[in-house]
Amino acid sequence: MLTSKSSRPTPERLLDAAEKLMRTSGLANATTKAIAREAGCSEAALYKHFANKEELFVRVLMERTPNAGPLMAALRADPGERTAEDEAEAGGGGEQELTAIARHASLFYADAIPLAASLFAEPALLSRHREGVQEIGAGPHVLLDALAERLRRELDAGRLRPDADPRAAAALLLGACFQRAFFLHFSGAHVVQPVEEFAPAVARTVWAALR
Known part of the structure; x- marks a missing residue:
């Protein structure tokens, strides 16, 4: 009914x-x-x-938006216990988890950009929006904070290089996902990799620098 x-x-x-x-x-x-x-x-x-x-x-x-829930779940998930063999296996462990995050983030940003784009045409409206979002403790930085915290737990568990910077790595991965969404809308699908190719490539590169 x-x-x-x-x-x-x-x-x-x-x-x-x-x-x-x-x-x-x-x-x-x-x-x-x-x-x-x-x-x-x-x-x-x-x-x-x-x-x-x-x-x-x-x-x-x-x-x-269909990817917001899965993205937040992936960001907040406990990395869990992994063995050295897990980390040595291509595509396993942290790299596989970052691939899922990169995929959902790429699709989420592609949905979010059109919803928010009109704000940037009116500086006063953008300022009011920024203040309103701050009032409720939200904002785009929440995704960065969540991924940085997740990578920090990886660092604390000894699965990342001792000199790894979790926040910088989170910014690199999410920044790449946002850039792909920006290019997708402003230049067209022909200038970006399909997300199923892009996500594992970005995740593999970031994880290789952190391990």
């Missing part, structure tokens, strides 16, 4: 509306008033469930 729009919980209707407007009209034009109207509720009801528009944006990004 199909569920009518009005019977869905208000927070879900608001997320539905926010996703629709952010994808079709752009984040800059998806005002709280427009989102509330699209959801069939008042702007006051929106603020009852969400701190600000930025929380809606983050929730849409993290709950309504």
Whole structure:
């Protein structure tokens, strides 16, 4: 049986509306008033469930894009116990796990860039967005922090070189994934490697420098 729009919980209707407007009209034009109207509720009801528009944006990004959940799960997963043989095996252990992270990050950034792009056309709006995201303790740096912490656990377990820099390595891997997404949207698919080739290549390179 199909569920009518009005019977869905208000927070879900608001997320539905926010996703629709952010994808079709752009984040800059998806005002709280427009989102509330699209959801069939008042702007006051929106603020009852969400701190600000930025929380809606983050929730849409993290709950309504297919790779966000798998990416965060991979970033937060315990690296677990591995033997020296695991690490010596090509494609095994940490390299394999970084490959999964690189794949999900590449696809996540490809989804995120169009959602946020309109912000950069209006400096005042970008500034307000930055402040709103900071209020709820979110932001793009969260991914970097999570991967750096994961690699730090690898370092503490003795699986990385003693002089390895977890945060720099995390920045290199995620930066490459973001750049691929940027090139994909601005230059086209013909200038980037397919993600199934790109992810293992980037992961292999980063892991080789860390081991």
